[in-house]
Amino acid sequence: MLYQIKKVIFVIFLHIFLMSVALSCIFPFIWMMNVSLETQTQYDQDYGLRPVTNPNFQNYKTVIIDEGFWRYFLNSFVYTFVTVIFIVLVSSLAAYAFSRLNFPGKNFIFYMFLAAMMIPLPAGFVPVYTLLQQFGLLNRTGYVLAMTNIGLSISIYLLKTFFDQLPRDLEDAAKIDGCSKLQTWWHVGLPLVMPALGVVIIFNALNVWNEFVLASLMFSKDSYMPLQAGLMQFSGKMVTEHTLIMAALTVAALPIIFLYLKMQKQFVRGLTAGAVVG
Amino acid sequence: MKASLKDNTASFSFVLPALLIFLVFYVYPFFYSFVLSLTDYSLIGKFNFKNSFVGLQNFKDLLVDIDWWKSFYNAGFITFFALTFQNILALLLALAVDKVIRMRKFYRVVFFILPVLSEIIIGLLMKQFMLSEPTGRDVLNNILNNIGLGFMAQDWIAGHNVRLITALVHCWKGFGWAFVILLAGLQSIPDQLYEAARIDGANTWQQFCKITMPLLMPVSTLVMVLTILGTMQAFAMILALNQGAGGETTVPVMIIYNHLGTGQAGLACAEGLILGAILVVVSFTMFYVSKIIREKYGVVPN
Amino acid sequence: MKLLKFILLLLISGTMVIGCHQSKPKENKIVIWHWITDRRDAFDFLAQKYKEETGIEVEFKLFFPPDIYGQKVIAAARAGTLPDIFGILGEKKTVARFIQAGHILDLTAVMQDDNLSWKSKFYPQTLEVTEFSDDNTYDVKPGIYGVPIDTNVMQFVYNKKLFQAAGLDPKKSPKTVDEFVSYAKTIQEKTGEVGFISGWGEGWLLHALAVEWAINIMGEKKFIDTIEGKVSYMDEEWVKVFSLFERLRNENIFPANIATMTNKEAEDAFAKDKAGFSFNGSWSVNVYSQINPEIDYAFFSLPVVEVANQVKVWGGAGSVFRVNADSPNKDKAIDFLRWISDRQQQDYLVVETNNLAANRYCEKSLPPVLKDLTKSFNSFTHPDNWRLNEDARVIETFNKGLQQIVMGLKTAQDVAKEVQNKKEKVTR
Secondary structure (H helix, E strand, O other): OHHHHHHHHHHHHHHHHHHHHHHHHHHHHHHHHHHHOOOHHHHHHHOOOOOOOOOOOHHHHHHHHHOOHHHHHHHHHHHHHHHHHHHHHHHHHHHHHHHHOOOOOHHHHHHHHHHHHHOOOOOOHHHHHHHHHHOOOOOHHHHHHHHHHHHHHHHHHHHHHHHHHOOOHHHHHHHHOOOOHHHHHHHHHHHHOHHHHHHHHHHHHHHHHOOOHHHHHHOOOHHHOOHHHHHHHHHHHOOOOHHHHHHHHHHHHHHHHHHHHHOHHHHHHHHOHHHHHO | OOOOHHHHHHHHHHHHHHHHHHHHHHHHHHHHHHHHHOEOOOOOOOOOHHHHEOOOHHHHHHHOOHHHHHHHHHHHHHHHHHHHHHHHHHHHHHHHHHHOOOOHHHHHHHHOHHHHOOHHHHHHHHHHHHOOOOOOOOHHHHHHHHOOOHHHOOOOOOOOOHHHHHHHHHHHHHHHHHHHHHHHHHHOOOHHHHHHHHHOOOOHHHHHHHHHHHHHHHHHHHHHHHHHHHHHHOOHHHHHHHOOHHHOOOOHHHHHHHHHHOOOHHHHHHHHHHHHHHHHHHHHHHHHHHHHHHHHHOOOOO | OHHHHHHHHHHHHHHHHHHOOOOOOOOOEEEEEEOOHHHHHHHHHHHHHHHHHHOOEEEEEEOOOHHHHHHHHHHHHHHOOOOOEEOOOOOHHHHHHHHHOOOEOOOHHHHHHHHHOOHHHEOHHHHHOOEEOOOOOOOOOOEEOOEEOEEEEEEEEEEHHHHHHOOOOOOOOOOEHHHHHHHHHHHHHHHOOEEEEOOOOOHHHHHHHHHHHHHHHHHHHHHHHHHHOOOOOOOHHHHHHHHHHHHHHHHOOOOHHHHHOOHHHHHHHHHOOOEEEEEEEOOHHHHHHHHOOOOOEEEEOOOEOOOOOOOOEEEEEOOEEEEEOOOOOHHHHHHHHHHHOOHHHHHHHHHHHOOEEOEOOOHHHOOHHHHHHHHHHHHEEOHHHOOOOOOHHHHHHHHHHHHHHHOOOOOHHHHHHHHHHHHHHHHO
16 A cells, blocks of 8 residues: 555656656747737737737738748748758669669778768868859759758668668569669669658758758848748847747747657657667 | 679669769868868958968967867867756656656657757747847746746846856757657666566666666667767857857857858868867767677667 | 659759759849848839939849848859949958959049049048058058948947936936946936947947947057057056946946847847947937837947047948949949939938938938037048958957956956957967
């Protein structure tokens, strides 16, 4: 009996601890959304700490339409989408070759990629920026290519390891059926490696979506800015329009949070992919 | 059977796109930055190695540059907090979540929200939350005053404790990620081990010391390596939160970013190389240490 | 092969989505890049007017914020895509690099043509900023390399409404630092608003004020001597300069987060009657009136430390337009700049955008709040006019040091030592 009570108290204690941390994670976001629905006068009075009764959506309209957040959004989406497609194609081709095909210098090249993963170019944006500047590539193409490079090594490694664990039977069958190497990769290799591709996609998509440094250095045109750089710029411009900034932050955060709640398993796997590799 | 040339070429063409991108965007910049670091190239006008060559001057200047090394101190300070406070918190949370049965999934989902969001969002949000009058609304201090913790009220954005606060915000954003890895490590420890220990009469603390800790060791080293690498290079959050607060929270990457933005490309490259060299040394040391630990405690639980 | 085609299609469509851009400037159109947000409409109006008068199309392109603008210009110079007319944000050394790289047209000849008809329109102090003198240390051929659009002065402002509320005489601005501090404290006590605010997160604002005080304390000659390395930053009088900021901190007259505050934030707060004093450029007149048309305030000259000594004011050209030396439209660009510095256009800019003109015959159209400032024109000082300028890295340490004093983390003594240390290392 005593043991039972002790245990219940212990569990309650644990929940209090966990709950308080969980609250610290959730509260700022609820506050953020609450403020974004207030007017500046309301916010000045209650600091966003009282739940809004008459939500005001004007802030969202201003942010999304007048301040062009739809464009930042679209840009981020396009950069993310294109970069991820590039990475998936390029890295799965390479990983397939590293795992299944033979050619001279294979190991050397693979270890080169591996080394690049171990030695991330810290502040690598400096040489990349100067390089892009030199070639007149300070534009969307340059950005997508540079971002593709950033995700490449780790994706190749993840996919290669996965390929290595798969049996070769299916591919052998395909070969006998007269498929070329490229066809085999497309029809057999890619479908098999789907589960790992999920991780690669999420990992890289988040990486590109949340990237700020290179984008803010590269793009001087407002119409090229992705979301993170746009957010930073917006907050510099609107410094004291608190409710507008909150609306902008909400616009930037909510879709990712929703997506995360829908696919949280994949997100966790994707984000911890870096750890798995280490 | 020797593969034909055609066959080899076909196979090689599979890695060609990756190789090309890699050569252009990693290998070439890598060496290019060595060249640039020996110059005072300002990004204005054509790059002329001979005219802008300054030898090792950039490195010499940096070696005795207080601001530069102070930024390392700042980054090191934040890293120290991330290593200790953040990771211990993550471990405690992981242990707790591992123990409770109800709401386990809820906690796991909630704790991982912050790592999913960008550093900019977190930085700007916290700035709005903590900024004092007249530019902000002092929300955090207001809350503290209302719940009777008024003694904690202070200037959060540019006060005396700005470095500590920046470190705490960084930990707050990052703990979820360490938590998830540690939890995975915990859950991979077979229950039978604990049962056997209980039968042998071991109490909870003994179980923790004799089973949990050793088996969690490899995962923990991993978390530590990644924490160091991630924190030393973090900067967007700090930029959004307090822009370096007069050098108090300026980190190396921020200095590099500023120098590049003002056209001091040669200097920025030299700084990037120094930071890179230090990080490579740190991470290899850590990997070496983790290898020893792994050998001592067995392989990583999968 | 189907698959290859598919991949190719994907790649091509990808590049198409991301690759279409860079419209080449039209040959017969003058393109101007600038960063001056608050003058966007006025510039567009002038462009329209110019087209009506001459048939030549002019396009003003605005880039915001300023640091992005700076990168944009550097990148464009590298890629050879600079517009016909552009501004450069940065110290004189950066301008010199652009000139050395052949990007900026030397305007000396056209300025002096026709008996100095163009050159003589400007305030000499304003034009001086665009000049490289015969003994310049930047390794640039002496000459005039830009056209100033306006004049800027860094001055203190005070809020008359808060003065009244605090029982102070709104006609009487503080003359000395002591007075300034006591007024600021009175305002804080009586109104509950902050005494002083300024965007000191942006180091150069802090720097400009420190320079003004330094010159008041030690005189311009000793100040320049410091840059030349003849006087140490640990000199007693320099420590006195740094101590001023320590004093302001100890008197507690500004918000604690001033060291991370952007100018924009400070302007917003001042315009909304939330601060008694501020230190800002004369461009702020337009900013303040845009935020709060009702605001009642005035400029006043530096609260001095040494009443007997000279007072120099950080001032000169605000924005300078440069002509791209490689532009096929050079002559048209020059004509346009000559037109925009004419009295009529300058008058329009003064009235519409509340800035001090670069043209010296426009004083009649100045609003009262700006008229006061013309008194200070004879005591201008500006880094671009000094024979040589402090190394950027020393300035960086100087500004960060001041920010740390303001945050209460360092003493004046510490900072003086650090700055001198840096100076010795850099100039070694």
